[in-house]
Amino acid sequence: MVDALQTEIDKGSTSVGLYEQLGNDYFDWANALSSYHSDDTKAASDAAVYWSKALSAYDTYLASNQKDAVSVDRAIATYETGDSAGAISQLETFTSTVTDYPQAWYYLGYLYELKGDTANAKAAYQKVLDTDPDDTLGLKDTLTSEIASM
DSSP, rough: OOHHHHHHHTTTTOOHHHHHHHHHHHHHHHHHHHHTTTTOHHHHHOOOOOHHHHHHHHHHHTTOOOHHHHHHHHHHHHTTOOOOOHHHHHHHHHHHHOOHHHHHHHHHHHHHHHHOOOEEEEEEHHHHHHHOHHHOTOOHHHHHHHHOOO
């Protein structure tokens, strides 16, 4: 799929949606390599390349469009390249303007938790619960327990 998308872009397609699709494909490849081959040095190196390519595709998309999922995926890819401070900053900026997107609050809370910032992690996880009252993400029980244990 990546080859077909890249061919369309190389042919001069003006469909910016191709960049979102391309970013998502690179994201999926990098995630698979990172998740299933974590002890393989070559796979880790390949994953880093795909994370960078995902970032580049997302940047092109976001230069002319705004989509919540793409902004959050870009922050996740930033984290996966080793820039946790950059990812947190991106999510903080995003959630300051888009306050009702629970996925962003979840990943922000997760990154705060990894950093050891318990107070901000709890607050972000609470925002997930507040912005997803119907529990469409299926995280209510997990986050309620996580908040209580912090």
